[in-house]
Amino acid sequence: MVLATTSDPRSFNDILAKETSTSLVTDLIFEGLTTTNASTTKVEPNLAKSWDISEDGLTWTFHLREDARWNDGQPFTADDVVFTFNGLIYNPDIPSSARDIFTVDGKTFQVEKMDDYTVRFTLPVKFAPFLRGMSQAILPQHKLQKAVREGRFNFTWGIDADPAEIVGTGPFKLVRYDPGQRLVFERNPYYWKKSFDGDPLPYLERIIYLIVPGVDVGLLKFMEGTLDGYTLRGMDYPLVKPLEAKNNFTVYDLGPDTGSQFLFFNQNSGRNPQTGQPFVAPYKLAWFTDLEFRKAVAHAVDKEKIIEIVDNKLGYPQHSAMGPAAGFFYNPHVAEYDYDLNKARAILAAAGFSDRNGDGFIEDPRGNTVEFSLYTNAGTTERVDIAAIIREDLERLGMKVHFQALEFNTLVSKLTSRFDWEAVILGLTGGIEPHFGKNVWMSSGQLHMWYPMQEKPATAWEKRVDEIFDQGVQELDENKRKELYDEYQLIVSRELPLIYTVLGARLYAVRNKFGNLKPTNYGGVFHNPEELYMKEGYR
Amino acid sequence: MIERARHLSEFQIALRNFRKNRLAVVCVYVLSVLYGGALVAGFLSPYLFKNEDRNYSYAPPTPVKIFTEGQLTRPYVPAMELTFNEYNARVYKIDLVKKYPVRFLVKGDEYRLLGIFPCRYHLFGVEAPGRFYLLGADARGRDIFSRLLYGGQVSLSIGLIGVLISFMIGLLIGGISGYYGGRLDDILMRLCEMVMMVPGFYLLLALRAAVPDSFNSVQVYFAIIIILSFMGWAGLARIIRGMCLSLREREYVLAARGFGLSDFKIVVSHILPHTLSYSIFAVMLSIPGYILGESGLSLIGLGIQDPYASWGNMLSDAMSIVRIKFAPWILWPAFFIFLTVVCFNVIGDALRDCLDPMLKAEGEAQ
Numbered sequence: 030m031v032l033a034t035t036s037d038p039r040s041f042n043d044i045l046a047k048e049t050s051t052s053l054v055t056d057l058i059f060e061g062l063t064t065t066n067a068s069t070t071k072v073e074p075n076l077a078k079s080w081d082i083s084e085d086g087l088t089w090t091f092h093l094r095e096d097a098r099w100n101d102g103q104p105f106t107a108d109d110v111v112f113t114f115n116g117l118i119y120n121p122d123i124p125s126s127a128r129d130i131f132t133v134d135g136k137t138f139q140v141e142k143m144d145d146y147t148v149r150f151t152l153p154v155k156f157a158p159f160l161r162g163m164s165q166a167i168l169p170q171h172k173l174q175k176a177v178r179e180g181r182f183n184f185t186w187g188i189d190a191d192p193a194e195i196v197g198t199g200p201f202k203l204v205r206y207d208p209g210q211r212l213v214f215e216r217n218p219y220y221w222k223k224s225f226d227g228d229p230l231p232y233l234e235r236i237i238y239l240i241v242p243g244v245d246v247g248l249l250k251f252m253e254g255t256l257d258g259y260t261l262r263g264m265d266y267p268l269v270k271p272l273e274a275k276n277n278f279t280v281y282d283l284g285p286d287t288g289s290q291f292l293f294f295n296q297n298s299g300r301n302p303q304t305g306q307p308f309v310a311p312y313k314l315a316w317f318t319d320l321e322f323r324k325a326v327a328h329a330v331d332k333e334k335i336i337e338i339v340d341n342k343l344g345y346p347q348h349s350a351m352g353p354a355a356g357f358f359y360n361p362h363v364a365e366y367d368y369d370l371n372k373a374r375a376i377l378a379a380a381g382f383s384d385r386n387g388d389g390f391i392e393d394p395r396g397n398t399v400e401f402s403l404y405t406n407a408g409t410t411e412r413v414d415i416a417a418i419i420r421e422d423l424e425r426l427g428m429k430v431h432f433q434a435l436e437f438n439t440l441v442s443k444l445t446s447r448f449d450w451e452a453v454i455l456g457l458t459g460g461i462e463p464h465f466g467k468n469v470w471m472s473s474g475q476l477h478m479w480y481p482m483q484e485k486p487a488t489a490w491e492k493r494v495d496e497i498f499d500q501g502v503q504e505l506d507e508n509k510r511k512e513l514y515d516e517y518q519l520i521v522s523r524e525l526p527l528i529y530t531v532l533g534a535r536l537y538a539v540r541n542k543f544g545n546l547k548p549t550n551y552g553g554v555f556h557n558p559e560e561l562y563m564k565e566g567y568r
Numbered sequence: 569m570i571e572r573a574r575h576l577s578e579f580q581i582a583l584r585n586f587r588k589n590r591l592a593v594v595c596v597y598v599l600s601v602l603y604g605g606a607l608v609a610g611f612l613s614p615y616l617f618k619n620e621d622r623n624y625s626y627a628p629p630t631p632v633k634i635f636t637e638g639q640l641t642r643p644y645v646p647a648m649e650l651t652f653n654e655y656n657a658r659v660y661k662i663d664l665v666k667k668y669p670v671r672f673l674v675k676g677d678e679y680r681l682l683g684i685f686p687c688r689y690h691l692f693g694v695e696a697p698g699r700f701y702l703l704g705a706d707a708r709g710r711d712i713f714s715r716l717l718y719g720g721q722v723s724l725s726i727g728l729i730g731v732l733i734s735f736m737i738g739l740l741i742g743g744i745s746g747y748y749g750g751r752l753d754d755i756l757m758r759l760c761e762m763v764m765m766v767p768g769f770y771l772l773l774a775l776r777a778a779v780p781d782s783f784n785s786v787q788v789y790f791a792i793i794i795i796l797s798f799m800g801w802a803g804l805a806r807i808i809r810g811m812c813l814s815l816r817e818r819e820y821v822l823a824a825r826g827f828g829l830s831d832f833k834i835v836v837s838h839i840l841p842h843t844l845s846y847s848i849f850a851v852m853l854s855i856p857g858y859i860l861g862e863s864g865l866s867l868i869g870l871g872i873q874d875p876y877a878s879w880g881n882m883l884s885d886a887m888s889i890v891r892i893k894f895a896p897w898i899l900w901p902a903f904f905i906f907l908t909v910v911c912f913n914v915i916g917d918a919l920r921d922c923l924d925p926m927l928k929a930e931g932e933a934q
Binding site: 245248249263264265266267268270271331334337338339341342343402404407408410413414417418420421431432433434435436439443 | 618620622625650652653655656657658707708777781782783784785788868869870873874875884885887888889890891893894
């Protein structure tokens with residue numbers, strides 16, 4: 030099977046790196062104790078075959094598979110699990126991105142080995158997304174312990190590593206990496222999973238990822254037949270879909286994507302510690318913290334035309350903080366803002382914004398012209414298009430908006446450390462577990478982008494959202510959890526810290542040569558690589 | 569006749585030689601049309617550069633009809649309506665029942681003629697709600713023809729202004745360096761080499777990153793000009809310096825020095841004019857570099873920002889194979905960039921050919 034990716038992995042070390050370009054590789058090689066079923070989105074056993082919970086919900090005992098082996102033939106045991114948590118994730122010398130998830134109220138989980146195939150986790154408090162979090166990849170103790178002991182772990186399994194050293198329990202193993210060209214995976218002969226008929230999995234002998242310099246190159250490679258599958262954008266659909274029958278492939282439309290795109294204003298009332306200057310001019314901060322101002326802007330987002338122009342009508346308007354792809358926790362009953370410039374003008378006028386001096390631009394009650402800069406990252410044409418459309422509508426409302434596409438890293442440093450920005454259009458990938466968005470929604474979060482890392486919540490509604498996330502993570506009853514997270518989505522839609530735009534459709538084109546293909550909205554088309562096989566005649 | 573020919577100035581001889589090069593003359597006309605068009609863009613274009621109508625996303629060039637049921641009538645454009653076919657491709661349905669006659673000197677968007685006089689009249693156009701896209705529309709239903717004209721203002725002027733600035737710097741630094749020689753020469757030439765050492769496009773990106781993000785579009789425009797001129801002066805300075813090194817030993821320079829003329833005067837009025845013949849065609853040949861520099865920067869989204877048009881940022885829309893396939897007219901800016909660059913190069917070559925005899929003559933005089 031030949032697929033494509035547009036960027037090189039930054040590392041093969043799953044503990045250190047979490048970019049999509051890395052997880053693409055590590056997802057094939059490593060596995061967790063649990064996994065999420067791509068069709069039902071329920072948590073299912075994986076490396077753990079079963080588990081028991083104590084009455085108080087704090088002690089979890091996992092019974093591991095006894096037939097699982099690392100792809101170098103070594104047996105997989107409880108030592109590896111204990112090592113992954115105590116030796117890596119909780120190791121203060123290792124900048125692990127997973128530590129945040131497995132720390133509640135500043136306390137870590139206690140992980141103990143009971144016997145070779147039993148591990149016990151003791152939690153300080155109840156932690157609802159625990160099982161889903163247990164999909165954390167387990168790494169081999171026998172390969173990595175030495176590096177950890179010698180303090181070399183942070184430089185281990187980088188992209189210069191010998192592929193044979195990268196050992197996992199997953200269905201495939203890395204055999205070759207040519208930077209900028211390709212990644213080659215071969216089937217793991219020791220893989221534990223068997224088919225219904227008892228055949229050893231995986232069926233596919235190898236998976237090759239070609240590294241292509243851009244999405245358009247990938248598209249061309251798919252069209253000429255080099256690639257077996259490709260992720261399409263809405264605008265590619267009219268080109269690819271008509272060729273389905275002739276070129277023997279199928280285009281799957283799997284519904285709304287999880288990634289959201291939104292506009293937000295800087296509501297940071299802090300000051301630059303060096304210069305003492307406020308991050309945002311106080312009179313501008315007054316607009317941005319004015320809910321009526323944000324409501325007016327929300328009414329100026331022409332979602333329908335954005336979908337038509339950017340996605341060739343293959344998109345969905347987004348109103349809620351969690352998209353429809355989130356499934357169970359998605360709340361469709363939130364405040365919606367239709368595209369209506371007259372309504373927006375009326376809201377602005379009622380809030381005291383009007384064109385007093387007749388220059389064509391509106392002023393605030395103190396006579397300051399509403400003027401701000403709007404940034405997005407250069408390079409993603411879709412987002413630049415969305416930004417340009419919104420900018421035009423804001424100008425129709427009488428706002429003077431300076432649009433500027435910045436280099437991605439410049440924009441990130443503005444958002445996370447310099448805070449000297451006014452309005453930004455950005456995207457985030459979403460998931461099905463609301464708690465994993467706590468970095469965005471809790472007022473102390475680093476990704477609470479409109480006012481990050483607050484010492485205490487700046488507004489009443491941010492306080493309430495903090496409470497919801499604190500309660501939600503400890504609520505084990507799914508339905509009560511849903512009520513809580515429904516409320517947070519409602520609050521967000523009313524308070525508009527992020528003004529949502531549109532969601533693209535998840536589109537994939539796959540050549541008709543694979544059996545067992547089970548595309549789902551959550552997992553995409555290739556979520557079960559171990560089960561896929563080449564049909565007769567294509568081998 | 570012979571008498572008169574003898575009285576032709578150097579410049580006139582050069583001009584006569586230049587006229588003999590037909591291709592170069594054609595190029596001069598083409599450039600005149602392009603610059604002239606950009607100058608009165610507001611009048612020639614039916615719409616303002618930011619006039620958008622989202623119902624006409626990627627509308628094809630509007631067909632102009634002159635027949636109604638076989639009868640010759642005044643030209644009109646039919647109404648168009650956007651629909652999506654079963655493959656989600658845009659299909660424009662032409663509705664011949666609704667007609668919008670093409671009119672001349674129609675009232676439309678307000679613009680400033682030559683940047684000064686407010687005016688509402690456009691050379692041609694149709695009445696709203698009809699839309700007339702001579703060369704098709706872009707993603708948001710803006711007229712590509714109008715945007716090409718407005719974009720020309722940016723793309724064409726950047727070359728001229730940029731070249732002017734960098735040549736003033738180049739001439740001055742080259743002149744000073746060559747005339748004085750010694751330590752000063754060493755320092756200035758090492759500086760030149762430092763600028764030339766960094767690969768052009770990366771230097772461009774690095775300098776662009778140093779421009780404050782809070783700049784508005786006009787400031788960004790000038791920032792880009794300054795960045796481009798900063799990169800362009802070094803090459804010229806080196807050659808001028810070489811020429812000055814030999815010129816400063818000439819008798820007339822020595823004489824001027826003997827009369828006690830100030831160094832600055834000697835450089836400006838006795839040395840630099842002799843480098844002019846080289847400078848003129850060097851200027852011509854380097855203008856395309858500025859145009860391409862701006863286009864490259866805008867193409868990757870770091871130059872002129874939407875809604876303002878430049879040929880480069882219009883072309884960034886055409887970076888996707890799918891869009892070119894369904895709306896090939898978004899490639900028009902590429903054609904104009906190509907045309908301009910070729911014209912400048914042809915003219916530059918022709919100028920070199922006709923100025924060359926004089927360069928030779930100067931060489932012989934030594």
